[in-house]
Amino acid sequence: MSKMTKRERFLETSLKLINEKGFKATTMRDIAHSLNCEVANVYNYIDSKQSLLETYLFGISNEFHAAIDTIIDSNASSEEKIRLIIRIHIDLMVKKPYELALLVNEWRNLKEPKLGTFLAERVVYENKVKSVLKEGMEAKDFKPMNIEIATYTFLSTLRWLHDKYTDLPIKINPKEIEEQISEFVFSGISKK
Amino acid sequence: MSKMTKRERFLETSLKLINEKGFKATTMRDIAHSLNCEVANVYNYIDSKQSLLETYLFGISNEFHAAIDTIIDSNASSEEKIRLIIRIHIDLMVKKPYELALLVNEWRNLKEPKLGTFLAERVVYENKVKSVLKEGMEAKDFKPMNIEIATYTFLSTLRWLHDKYTDLPIKINPKEIEEQISEFVFSGISKK
C-alpha cells in the first residue's frame, strides 16, 4: 500500500530527527522541514506529537517482551537463557538502533497515563530477567548474589550498545560484542 | 555568607525539579513556583536557564575527573584501581545522586560549544578507564578482551545506580552494592 510506505518513510525520518535533537527539542516544524513539506501536512500521518512518541516506545517495548517471553517459555538452562537474552538485545540493537536509543533516552517524555503503563511494562520486563537469574541461582548455575543488584547490573551491561550504533559510522561486529559481553557477564574481567 | 546559603538552597531545589520533570520540561516559572517567588527573582541567582544546566554538569564532571586522576596517579595495581573506580562512582552516587542523574540524562540539552567541551571531557574520562583496563590486560591481571567493549560494558555496570537512589525511599546499602558490583565485574555471575 502506498500509504504504508509513505507513512513508514515519515516515521523513519522523524525517528532519526528525534534521536538527534531529543523529543522535546524536536518541533513539528523541524519534522516537516526534514520531510520537505508544511507543518500541517504532518498531521495527515499522526494524531499528535505525543502519539508519535508513544508509537515508537510501545512498539519497541512490545518487541522486547515478545522476545523474552519466547526465551522464558523455552526449556533452556538458566545460563542458556541469559545467553539468549544478551543475543536479543544485540539483535534488536542492530535492527532498530534508533528505537532502542529512544527507549533509553526519551521515555521520560511520555505523559500519564501512558507513562505509568510504560513503567509498569518495564518493571515486568525486569522481573522476567530477575526470575531467570533467581532460577539459575537456585539451580547453583550462578553464584549467590543480591538478586536486585545482579539484575540491574546485568541489564546495564546491555544498555550502552545503541549509543555506539547510532552515532558511529563504523559498526562493531555484533557477533564479537555478543561474545565479549557474554564472557564479561558470566566470568568477569579477572584472569582467574 | 548568607548569599551562598540562599543560592545553594535555590540550586538544590531546581536540581531536584529538573530531575523530576527533565530540563526542557522544567520552566523558569516551575522553578520560581517551587521556590515560592516570582520568575524574575530567579535571575538574581543565575544568568540563564542554560547556565544553570552547565553549572551542574561541569561541576559533577570535574568531580569525577579529580577522583579518577588521584586513582590513576597512585601506584595501586590495576585490579585495585578498578576497585577504586567502582568505589568513587558509588560514593558520588550516595553524595550527589541528583547531579549524577543529570549527568546521565540531561547532557544532551547542552548547547555548542559547551556540548562539545562536555563530550570531549567524557571521552577523556573513558580513556582514563580504558588505560587502566589495558594496563591490567598487559600485566595479565585481566583476561584478553576487546578493550573498547570492555570499557563501555564496565562503565555501564555503574550507570544504573543513580536511578534507584533518586527515586526510591529505601536506599540499598552502598557497601553491599560495592561488593556485589566488584564481584560481578571481576568474576561474573557463573558459579565457577
Add this chain to the structure above:
DNA sequence: TATTTACATGAACAATTGTTCATGTAAATA
C-alpha cells in the same frame, strides 16, 4: 547615618510552540 548588597516584585516583550481549519489536487477506485 549613608550606602551598598541581596533579594524581591509585576508587567511586558518577542519568539516559539502544537494544533486546527478551509481548501486544493493528483491518483486510485467504484
Add this chain to the structure above:
DNA sequence: TATTTACATGAACAATTGTTCATGTAAATA
C-alpha cells in the same frame, strides 16, 4: 465517468516560553 483516498498548502490560533526592565525594600556594611 464520478467519487473516494492520500497527500498537500498557507494562514491563523491560543498558550507557553525565557528573559528584561524599572522599581522596591530590609538588612548588612561603611
